[in-house]
Amino acid sequence: MKVGEQLVKEEIGDNETVITNSAQTVKLDQAFKEHSVAEFFKKNKQMLGFYGKVRTLTMIVHEYITNSLDACEETGTLPNLDVKIDEIGSEYYEVTVTDNGPGISQENVGKAFGKLLAGTKFHRLIQSRGQQGIGCSGCTMLSQMTTGKATKIITGRVGKKPISLEITIDPKFNEPKITNLKELDKNFVGTAVQSKFKGVLYRDSEQGPLEYLRRTAISNPHAQISFRDPQGQKIVFKRTHNSIPELPKEIKPHPKGITVDEIITMVKTTKARTVQGFIISDFDRTGAKSISELKKAVRFDLNKDPKKLVWDEAEEIIRAFKNINFIAPSVDALRPIGEEQIRNSLNSIIKPEFLTVLTRKPAVYAGGFPFQVEIAIAYGGDAGRVTTDGKKMEIMRFANRVPLPFDAGNCALTHAVQSIDWKRYNIKDAENSPVTIFINFISVHIPYTGAGKQSVADEEEVLEEVRLALMNTGRRAGIYISHKKKEEENQLKRKMFYKYIPEIARALNNITNFSEDEIKTKMEKLVLEKLKLDEAEDAKEMKKLEEQMENDEKSSLNVENKKKPRKK
Ligand SMILES: Nc1ncnc2c1ncn2[C@@H]1O[C@H](COP(=O)(O)OP(=O)(O)O)[C@@H](O)[C@H]1O
Numbered sequence: 001m002k003v004g005e006q007l008v009k010e011e012i013g014d015n016e017t018v019i020t021n022s023a024q025t026v027k028l029d030q031a032f033k034e035h036s037v038a039e040f041f042k043k044n045k046q047m048l049g050f051y052g053k054v055r056t057l058t059m060i061v062h063e064y065i066t067n068s069l070d071a072c073e074e075t076g077t078l079p080n081l082d083v084k085i086d087e088i089g090s091e092y093y094e095v096t097v098t099d100n101g102p103g104i105s106q107e108n109v110g111k112a113f114g115k116l117l118a119g120t121k122f123h124r125l126i127q128s129r130g131q132q133g134i135g136c137s138g139c140t141m142l143s144q145m146t147t148g149k150a151t152k153i154i155t156g157r158v159g160k161k162p163i164s165l166e167i168t169i170d171p172k173f174n175e176p177k178i179t180n181l182k183e184l185d186k187n188f189v190g191t192a193v194q195s196k197f198k199g200v201l202y203r204d205s206e207q208g209p210l211e212y213l214r215r216t217a218i219s220n221p222h223a224q225i226s227f228r229d230p231q232g233q234k235i236v237f238k239r240t241h242n243s244i245p246e247l248p249k250e251i252k253p254h255p256k257g258i259t260v261d262e263i264i265t266m267v268k269t270t271k272a273r274t275v276q277g278f279i280i281s282d283f284d285r286t287g288a289k290s291i292s293e294l295k296k297a298v299r300f301d302l303n304k305d306p307k308k309l310v311w312d313e314a315e316e317i318i319r320a321f322k323n324i325n326f327i328a329p330s331v332d333a334l335r336p337i338g339e340e341q342i343r344n345s346l347n348s349i350i351k352p353e354f355l356t357v358l359t360r361k362p363a364v365y366a367g368g369f370p371f372q373v374e375i376a377i378a379y380g381g382d383a384g385r386v387t388t389d390g391k392k393m394e395i396m397r398f399a400n401r402v403p404l405p406f407d408a409g410n411c412a413l414t415h416a417v418q419s420i421d422w423k424r425y426n427i428k429d430a431e432n433s434p435v436t437i438f439i440n441f442i443s444v445h446i447p448y449t450g451a452g453k454q455s456v457a458d459e460e461e462v463l464e465e466v467r468l469a470l471m472n473t474g475r476r477a478g479i480y481i482s483h484k485k486k487e488e489e490n491q492l493k494r495k496m497f498y499k500y501i502p503e504i505a506r507a508l509n510n511i512t513n514f515s516e517d518e519i520k521t522k523m524e525k526l527v528l529e530k531l532k533l534d535e536a537e538d539a540k541e542m543k544k545l546e547e548q549m550e551n552d553e554k555s556s557l558n559v560e561n562k563k564k565p566r567k568k
């Protein structure tokens with residue numbers, strides 16, 4: 001056995017190791033370098049969702065818009081957002097987004113736009129659009145990578161003169177570089193950002209910026225969004241709701257939704273002086289009862305300093321948490337859009353013939369994360385996806401009011417729609433119907449399947465909630481559609497009868513010599529009576545259908561409930 005192998009065996013106890021000769025080792029040592037997070041994302045921009053020419057441009061708009069909406073929400077401002085996209089060359093565009101939010105202080109503006117993984121939202125369990133702090137700073141980097149140009153910003157706060165500046169990121173240190181900083185002698189409260197990008201493309205498609213903004217307007221009825229496209233066309237999505245949404249509440253993590261690593265991170269900053277105190281004060285739903293159960297389950301003293309907690313002890317805590325019955329997490333931190341607001345915005349933007357909206361009660365997934373589902377089904381009008389093959393079913397997915405236009409196939413929300421047997425709801429050939437299904441999934445923590453944040457993971461409870469909401473709204477839509485079909489059939493019947501009455505009256509008059517007019521009047525009366533009878537029959541049939549659908553839904557609910565008891 002070689003010396004190195006012997007060493008590994010003794011010191012680490014592993015019998016697999018790779019031995020290199022000394023020249024290779026020196027070369028490897030020289031090649032060993034550190035990289036900043038900015039350098040990492042510069043090489044891996046697809047991880048930020050920046051891939052595909054059309055998708056990239058939409059993602060840029062998304063990053064700026066979500067920040068503006070978050071900022072306005074936090075300071076209780078009704079958002080007025082202005083988006084402009086200018087084509088300045090081949091696959092070369094300039095994006096300008098202006099908001100009337102709180103603005104950013106001179107001290108923080110550099111970090112906000114010029115440092116990756118920096119921001120105000122990362123360490124909070126709160127229902128917000130941004131989470132990681134790699135949104136607008138990612139755009140700054142993409143802009144400088146593709147054009148060599150800086151991002152221009154004007155930002156103003158209440159009671160202060162606005163400032164204008166240009167920002168780039170020094171990728172080596174992931175630090176902002178600010179140039180041309182000036183104070184402006186104007187009145188402006190809010191933030192305007194302007195940056196240029198090459199290798200991107202504007203398309204007026206389902207995955208383009210205009211559709212993204214249309215959907216943002218639908219899920220944010222309190223926002224006014226104006227957009228000027230590269231052709232100079234201006235589109236304004238007016239606000240349909242005038243009150244500012246209540247600010248989402250920040251919540252503490254629930255013991256069932258925590259990991260060992262998170263405990264280790266939390267103890268570093270806790271103000272508590274004992275592990276017991278830390279568990280009571282830094283978690284949701286913990287108290288004397290859970291502490292007494294925890295005491296029995298762990299082998300160390302809960303009075304120890306939490307800063308001295310080691311990995312194995314944190315692991316013991318997590319194991320114990322699994323067996324303790326905690327009250328389900330508080331759900332009052334969630335802020336749904338609301339049925340009336342969704343109804344108003346869909347009526348204003350999609351103008352459907354029929355619309356049904358449902359906001360379900362909050363539920364919990366993975367034991368520790370509260371969430372809530374909102375569904376609407378719109379039929380007719382501008383509902384459905386326009387294709388060369390006619391109208392198709394359109395699924396609009398949202399997470400915390402943010403449209404998710406990409407990666408539909410991977411998403412629990414799509415899977416739930418696909419799992420519904422629409423024929424049962426009398427929506428035959430649902431795929432080819434003028435239907436828009438709106439789904440908003442809200443949570444303090446969205447279980448995204450990837451860093452691109454475009455699809456929700458198949459959590460069992462999430463699938464179940466979306467399915468139940470779809471069954472309920474699907475039934476209402478189905479009843480409307482059946483009524484409408486019957487109506488159309490009856491109209492057709494009426495038309496046919498009336499078309500032939502004059503001919504029959506004439507023929508009967510020839511044979512019988514009875515007055516043609518009299519025959520006509522009598523026949524019309526007869527037809528009316530017959531149609532009335534038919535309609536009564538139809539109404540009876542519809543009622544039966546409604547009852548049947550309601551029973552179907554109830555029995556699916558029972559099956560689901562038996563499978564997995566709902567958490568209180
Ligand atoms: N339009 C804006 N108005 C106010 N603050 C903003 C705006 N845009 C960005 N910020 C600040 O910059 C931070 C970083 O933004 P970003 O990189 O998009 O990350 P995230 O949104 O995930 O926090 C935000 O957390 C916020 O504090």
Ligand SMILES: [Mg+2]
Binds near residue numbers: 133134
């Ligand atoms: Mg953001």
